[in-house]
């Protein structure tokens with residue numbers, strides 16, 4: 001029996017006490033494997049694991065498990081994401097077995113954006129179980145070796161269980177309790193929503209540390225560099241549960257023509273530097289959406305390279 | 311539409327304002343066109359959607375409601391209610407591909423005899439231009 | 447109550463376009479209370495159909511009638527002597543009505559005149575809102591008396607999700623986040639701890655997912 005829950009690279013890095021660094025890659029809206037491989041290539045060697053999104057924002061894409069396998073073949077460690085919107089508990093459990101059988105070792109459990117956002121708003125949703133119950137499902141399968149109905153699993157899947165936390169959504173005071181609930185349900189690591197409001201995040205982390213949550217679970221702080229003022233404004237206004245302070249928008253505006261993206265990266269690096277020192281933060285989750293080619297540069301500047309070999 | 315088309319119009323008058331305007335008009339010797347049939351109601355708020363539809367069902371080409379000013383309705387919200395119902399019937403007519411202009415609501419004040427006649431003439435004019443309720 | 451909304455008139459006209467003797471059948475139950483399928487609305491719909499016929503230069507006969515309830519065979523029976531006089535029936539009861547009619551009078555052409563929406567109530571005059579999804583095992587007492595199954599867009603039992611903002615649900619600024627309300631209410635009641643407990647996956651056997659439902663009360667069966 002190994003000392004690890006899953007033996008994934010991410011788990012080993014965290015367990016060894018290294019400051020973890022994860023990336024993200026959205027599967028293509030088609031079967032364009034080459035494009036996916038190209039995006040993945042930028043991340044290779046820069047991060048410990050790569051989140052593979054699951055019909056993100058309710059837009060149909062190549063399935064997350066399939067794209068995860070492509071990454072695996074390319075020598076990257078996937079963090080397979082699963083949402084509860086599109087599957088019932090039968091499909092959920094069988095997909096968990098399937099991904100494990102193919103060598104996937106990390107899984108991020110999410111409720112999923114409502115389909116009304118996406119490109120098939122007419123769809124019927126599932127939500128048989130919620131993200132909390134999904135965490136519990138993966139844990140039950142791994143640690144109890146049983147399905148949700150109590151029946152034994154012939155070779156249980158050993159996955160490193162991830163969950164998301166949005167410190168900025170409302171009701172704010174409840175968010176840290178919900179985090180605690182996810183940890184109690186079985187989350188091994190947490191990746192937060194993109195952070196822009198550092199004051200609020202500091203407060204959130206302080207409360208998490210006061211509750212001792214950082215000792216029960218690895219918390220990775222979410223970072224998404226701003227590419228433009230337009231993106232910052234869009235996130236501030238249009239994305240529910242996103243907190244972009246006006247001061248940041250101002251700072252980006254002040255950067256001047258052609259320099260906004262650079263300023264966005266600079267802010268991200270400052271954030272990462274602070275996270276390295278912040279009590280309770282075990283790593284950073286970098287979501288450079290459609291900006292994979294900038295990841296090597298960001299990783300370098302943030303002093304995250306080389307990644308530890310564990 | 312033929313030039314000698316004489317539309318049938320049904321007018322609902324609130325007995326408080328519009329009807330006193332009517333008597334003023336009468337004393338001024340101003341008469342309504344004879345194709346406008348008047349129905350007096352105690353308050354326009356009492357006119358149900360069905361009342362507004364029935365004339366169309368029975369052959370009217372236009373319907374209008376003449377009531378108080380919004381702020382002088384004796385029953386406070388009577389005229390506002392009537393306005394909502396007229397708006398509803400406009401939508402119904404639209405869905406039937408019938409011109410919504412065939413139904414209207416006017417706010418009159420007691421004692422304004424001229425306005426009383428004017429709205430009748432205006433409605434008459436609108437509906438005459440629209441022609442009968444019948445697709446060719 | 448069951449809340450319904452009138453179908454677009456054009457849709458109803460299309461349904462009945464080939465029929466000349468039409469019965470508009472109202473119901474004095476829920477649809478009367480939500481002002482969509484009672485005797486008043488039956489009269490309005492009948493009149494509307496007649497105006498449409500006039501406009502199209504067609505001669506049709508439309509009559510209206512309203513039953514005590516359309517979800518009860520006893521009342522459905524009441525029209526047994528008249529139903530054959532019509533070549534179409536537009537039921538403006540909830541979706542149960544057209545079915546009970548079709549089952550009792552298999553040869554009748556029955557059309558739904560309303561779209562049945564949800565189980566809920568009037569929160570303001572003219573505004574109705576959903577309250578129950580008929581899951582078959584009520585648990586509202588765990589959530590401050592509010593139902594996350596019917597009222598959370600994702601039916602989360604361990605909410606709120608990360609999309610909740612300013613008390614509104616991520617799907618629309620017009621939709622309250624029920625989880626925001628639940629958390630606030632439980633906090634006010636000093637019962638927040640109850641929400642910290644993990645709610646395990648729900649059994650949907652008693653819900654529609656378990657197949658069409660049927661209820662038998664032996665003591666009432668004749």
Ligand code: SF4
Pocket residue numbers: 577578579580581582583584585586593594595596
């Ligand atoms: S818990 Fe079930 S029965 Fe109770 S209100 Fe919600 S949906 Fe209806």
Ligand code: SF4
Pocket residue numbers: 597598599600601602605606607608609610611614615616617622623624625626
């Ligand atoms: S925002 Fe609130 S109501 Fe909407 S899905 Fe999330 S928890 Fe449910």
